[in-house]
Amino acid sequence: MRFFVAFFMIFIASLNANNLDFAFIKKGTPSDNTMLLIGGIQGDEPGGFLAASIVATDYNITQGSLWVVPNLNFPSIIQRARGTKGDMNRKFAHVDVNDPDYKAVINIKKIISDKNVSLVLNLHDGSGFYSDTYVNADINPKKWGSTCIIDQARLEGAKYPDLIGIASKIKDTLNTKILNSSHTYHVKNTKTAEGDLEMLKSLTYYAVTQNKSAFANEASKNLNAEERTFYHLVAIEEYMRIVGIKFTRPFELNVKNVKKAIEKEIRLSFFDDMFVLNLMDMRPNLNYIPLKKGSQPLYSSSNPLVAVIKDSNGYKVQYGNRFVTRLVPQYFDYAKQVDFINVFVDGRQIKIKSGDKIQVKHFFNIERKNGIRANVIGYGSGLDESEENIYKKNMMSRYSVDKSGKIYRVELYETPSNKFAGMFLVEFL
Ligand SMILES: [Zn+2]
Structure with a gap:
């Protein structure tokens, strides 16, 4: 786990190159009614990890407690793959100790089962648009996009037992904000415990077994990154209201502003500001970067989705799925x-x-x-x-x-x- 220290909205972590552990960001004031927001369980779903990252970096929590893991499967995000070794969302019933995802799965399970967590929200970008009836190849009952997902209608004994009622409320809120009627949201109850063998292995079902009110929100892979992120943010905000979390954000919530938030300048600092880059409109290659002789490049960034990865002739800088630049070092x-x-x-x-x-x-x-x-x-x-x-x-x-x-x-x-x-x-x- 990378523990970020919040300091006037700046997140600081000292990282070695190749450290792709997920970030764990605690916001607001400690409470036994904490909402846990998770993005990036599958690396090819940027709407989810961008939305969680924007909440982590841009939102100010003024009341209540929010924990954010924006990049659960960080190696798969960097590689733009669903999973680097299989689907992480099928490893929550059992994960092999030799599995490369082992550490991340064990660590997130600990966080999910923490006694202070009362609601878990996992973000996905699903294919197409779900509909109760077959409309066309993109809009039909087999699709997952534009859904609020629950494993069962109720979870007795949990802090928020009425899962279906909450999911319906989120769905209704999303449907007041839809950009196009084909994006209409639906509640999808996978009725996991009744015999959905695949979903039994998922993160949300694990949360249910821990007596946590768990939900998944699905944007659609048919939309662009900022539209997906917009829908996720609408849903996240409604879940926060349900848990009693109050927040402010520095922009009005619409697709244009979400795009700006995704693309805003990110600060990347090496060795405590000995060398700094402001990531925006970068050249694909930067030469003669004065890195420290005999050391891994220790770095920190204002954004948890930034990683510096060793490659053949230097280091590449990634922002989530996006390649930013390659640094060719000269050692001093x-x-x-x-x-x-x-x-x-x-x-x-x-x-x-x-x-x-x-x-x-x-x-x-x-x-x-x-x-x-x-x-x-x-x-x-x-x-x-x-x-x-x-x-x-x-x-x-x-x-x-x-x-x-x-x-x-x-x-x-x-x-x-x-x-x-x-x-x-x-x-x-
Ligand atoms: Zn997914």
């Missing part, structure tokens, strides 16, 4: 991080620290600092590029971090040792 010994650096931005002096991004209208000029040289990547004047007025027209755009040629790295090295001492980003507006 690290000095102590510079405490601050003065930069003149359009003639005005500002004081910044490693990992900052500054915005420049016309030019910037780095004040010379004792024992430090500045290397502006893509500006070719010499070894130390302090005390020079640097305009966008001076930059070789192929060295930019972004595809639009606006954002550049400035790297700081200790002299004469040539140890790496930090960096900042310059964005020309």
